[in-house]
Amino acid sequence: MGDTLGNLKDAFAGESQANRRYLAYAKKAEEEGYPLVARRFRVAAESETIHAHNHLRVMGGLKSTADNLRASIGGENYEHVTMYPDFIAQAEKEGNEEAKYSFHAANEAEKFHEKMFAEALEKMEALGDSRFYVCQVCGMTYENEVPEHCVVCTAPKEKILEVA
Amino acid sequence: MATVPDSAENAVRCVCGECPSKPAELKSFYCARGAGGSAVQHRGCLCGECPLTGDYDLWGDYYCESGAAS
Structure with missing residues (x-):
């Protein structure tokens, strides 16, 4: 077990993943005709979101909106400049087409997200x-x-x- | 028959995303990008109705199965 700051980061990551996983499970349950099971997944997902937000706040991950935009720009830039191109290359090397296009789709959107956040930071007080x-x-x-x-x-x- | 450039201008005109035979995968625009990675269920093919067919003088169908036009 690490120190508390490290534990908060791990818990934030775990709760965040659980939120998205449960929402995906809920969608699948709806598709398979289990709406009441889907509801339970959505309930847990909502709860995990609150846990994640609490952990993020306690570990000092919520700053001013300008700082949050800067952090978001950095994250999106890293994803489409470094992370996803590397992941796409690796998927191509392994012949995993499904993963390649999953990464490709995310990569294209991240480019837009970076620009969207950058514009917001630049024109924060007069945003269209x-x-x-x-x-x-x-x-x-x-x-x-x-x-x-x-x-x-x-x-x-x-x-x-x-x-x- | 020409090859189809994988451009944004062409992708937004591609009708693969509406096709009843399209495999459930993110890959699309098969006449340019090549065959899909999943098995194709033949439920009809929209390639003949696609504007790219006329633009690039395509004559085939089920590019999701046969691979990129060449």
Whole structure:
């Protein structure tokens, strides 16, 4: 067992992953016709989110919005400049096409996310009221205009939904 | 028949994402990117209705199975 700061970081990562895992499990349960099981997964997911937020706050991971934007820009940049290109290359080397396209889809969206956050940081006090849309198949993100098909996964525009 | 460039301009016109035969995978735009990694269930093919077919003088179908146009 590490020190408490390390434990908070590990707990934050674990609770964050559990949240997304349970939401994915809930979706699967809905698809398989188990709505009451799905509800239980959503309940646990909601609870894990609160745990994760508490751990993040206690470990000092919540700063001013400007600092949070800087941290987010750094994270997104690392993902699309270093992490995902390396992961894509490794997946290609192993001939794992499914993983390659999963990484590719994320990589394309991260480029947009970095620009979105950078603009927010630059124009924080006079930010335009853009509308944003996310492809529900691959996660690609769009501002103001949605193409006929997603540029990454070619899902039809009906699958690209606005995020309020 | 020409090869199809894997460009954003072409990807947004590709109709694979609407196809009933498309395997459940993130890979798409098969005439440019090559065959998918999953088994294809033949439930009809939309390639013949795709605007890219006319633009690039394609004549095939089920590129998700046969691989990129060449």
